[in-house]
Amino acid sequence: MIIVQQEVFDTGAEIQKISTSSHNIGAVVSFTGLVRDFNDGSDINSLTLEHYPGMTEKELEKIEAEARSRWDLNACLIIHRFGRMSLGEPIVLVVTASAHRQDAFEAAAFLMDWLKTKAPFWKLEETRDGDEGWVKERSTDLDAARRWET
């Protein structure tokens, strides 16, 4: 399932929901991305996520479908927020569930790596001094996504 929303989500509640959804599940893996207070040496005060409504959902659905085709998953959840967020707030959540841990582990890593290079979101950082700047693409993210190419 994919959800694109402005509101804060409850990581614990989402994991709980998936964990109790089926007795076939033996492993649940989650990743939460948070707004941190630094980037490239600057002190960050807040983050604003812009996205492309319509295409965002399509890309996330494709990424979820790809993960489900590669691994044996009982559940797969992606929540990604947009709008303005303060330090410490969650930005993105990925939860995967499978019978055995390897599927859930690998699928969660894959989902984040592909999401970071394909889903049309852009981060605008505001520093403590009030300066604004668009976050630049990272080569390490591209390398991470490339390792899943077949």
Next chain:
Amino acid sequence: MKILYFAWLRTQIGTAEEIIQVPDHITTLYALIDWMKARGEPYQSALADMSAIRVAVDQEYASNDLSITGANEIAFFPPVTGG
């Protein structure tokens, strides 16, 4: 044709969305970009380095030689930085 801009392209072009009447002889993305740049600023500067820009045609990632005939919506944006 509806043209969308996101992130720094939106601020540089000065709008998030505009309707452009594209001449019939412009049939590929490559030709559209050249035609837009030839219209002058702010397009000329904003679209100068296409290696720093991604394009989606009808909400699908597109390559420059893609046909835009019949397309409804074309979006220009920087490499994505979500997650």
